[in-house]
Amino acid sequence: MEELYCIGCGALIQTEEKEGVGYTPQSALEKGLETGQVYCQRCFRLRHYNEISDVNISDDEFQILLHSVGESDALVVNVIDIFDFNGSVIPGLPRFVSGNDVLLVGNKKDILPKSVKDGKVTQWLAERAHEVGLRPVDVLLTSAQNKYAIKDLINKIEHYRKGRDVYVVGVTNVGKSTLINAIIQEITGDKDVITTSRFPGTTLDKIEIPLDDGSYIYDTPGIIHRHQMAHYLSAKQLKFASPRKEIKPKTYQLNPEQTLFLAGLGRFDFIAGEKQGFTAFFDNELKLHRTKLEGATEFYQKHAGSLLVPPTNTELEAFPDLVRHEFTITEKTDVVFSGLGWIRINGVAKIAAWAPKGVSVVTRKAII
Template sequence: MEKLFCIGCGACLQTTAPDQAGYTPKSALEKGLESGELYCQRCFRLRHYNDIMDVHLSDDDFLKILHEVGDSNALVVNVVDIFDFNGSVIPGLQRFISGNDLLLVGNKSDILPRSVKTSKVRQWLTERAHEEGLHPLDVMLTSAQNKQAIKDLIAAIETFRQGRDVYVVGVTNVGKSTLINAMIQELTGDKDVITASRFPGTTLDKIEIPLDDGSYIFDTPGIIHRHQMAHYLSAKDLKYINPKKELKPKTYQLNAEQTLFLGGLARFDFIEGERQGFTAYFDNNLKLHRTKLAFADAFYDKHVGSLLTPPDKKEVAAFPQLVRHELRIEEKTDLVFSGLGWICAKGPARLAAWAPKGVAVVTRKALI
């Protein structure tokens, strides 16, 4: 029997194993064949009820797809999250793409404060890409959610692909499938063909989108970064790490030995240095609380799950322990909590960042 594939996530459809990728009841499959809309049960529930069913792909599955990219002659479109660049870089991507041309797309540009110049963000992304060993033909900024610069992106892809296939790659939660849906809608008028959500790992196998000249755009599964905050949050709390609106930075004038709590998810300590301003860039709904460093441990133990949320009281027991990362800075620097946001510090200062065990904390040249 000919294999059938879910048009939402790319998984091969099957009717026998409900806990495996591509499962759909036989009756739903028959209806899908009649209507031409073949979706697995997971995509159907996600699209209509925002309900996620866990289906896991192994790291080997992702590596296999990356090797396919390297073995092809194609244009590679790497989508990264401007809000979380370090957490959205695919380790060793330059090695996997094996000399294929690369177009770098910074998504979610609409959440940056409007005062930030586009040219500066593009330059910043170019510099960060070079640090990762990537040398893109061009760097573009888009907003999949607000459909900003979609026509420009389509034109750039058409120019750079030169008749070749296109592979769209990225880690989970960068908005890759939403971006492709926006492109499909611009080209054909069809809406939300590919399943997209804020849940990590929505696309399960590569999805083929035919082009007029016989080539294809391939949407690939999001590569899972284990050190992203998304993998430690409940479904209802993912909204705190996926801003949908322009960030409203909050600046705190801190003295040494003061602490900022980022909800109950993370913590920032100003240990030593002259009084100075620290600017926080997080989802506008995430509540920040200031306290004295000397009382911070007790404050967290008492208030996590109540005053300090997320996580809520029911989730505290399962939430990972916060791990301390100490550092010194001498100049204006972003201190990034992978997948959550960042704090810009002017320095010089001695600082500590606390994040859930397994979540990366990195420093970078200030974006703003």
């Protein structure tokens, strides 16, 4: 029997090992062969019931897959989450791509407030890319979910690939497979060919999409980035780290020695400075709570899982401790909680930002 691959995640189909990658029951396989749409059980459940089952793939395997990108003469389409640039940078990508052209795609444009101009975001992305050693041939903003600028993306890919293969790379949760689905739909009319979800690590092996001239677009697995908030949240909580709608910024007038809790997922302390407005850019459903800095740690310990949700009580034991990061701010700056959102500081301030252990907190020139 010839080898069959799941068209959702790219895993090799097998009917023997229930817990293994690519498992599908024999009856489902036969049905899939009739329709020409063979999915593994994991992808089938994800697509139809929004159920996720964990598949263990080592970091080494991801590294090997990424090395294959560097060994080929190809256009690399690097998909970045605009909402979480720092959390969606692939460590060492400039080294992996080995001189191949990189087209940088800022996805999830629909999440940013409409007042933000495309030109400003594009320039900001290019500057951030240069800081991490990437020299993209072009930068494009898209929304895979809203099918925004998909034709533009197809045209740019065609322009820059010059007859070569195309590798689409990105860390988990940036919307990479959704973007490829949108491209396929635009070209062929087929909807939702590749399994997409908010869950880290949905694509298990590179998926080949043939092009008319004999070249391929390869969808690679999402590279695991350990600093993303998504890796510390349950399936139910992931919506707070993956907003689906335009963010409505909220401004809080804070006095020194006041604290803002980001539900139970983070904390922002205004330690010293003039009273001022701090603007929060997070998922619209994330509950923010203002309190005094004095006693804030005890407040968190008492209310995490009740007043400060998420995390919930049952998940609290497994949730990492919050780690403190202190900054002195002198100009308009964003304090970014990787994978969750950011707080814009307008004036001079001494602040502390707390995030779960393992999740990075960084400052950047304000994007808005």
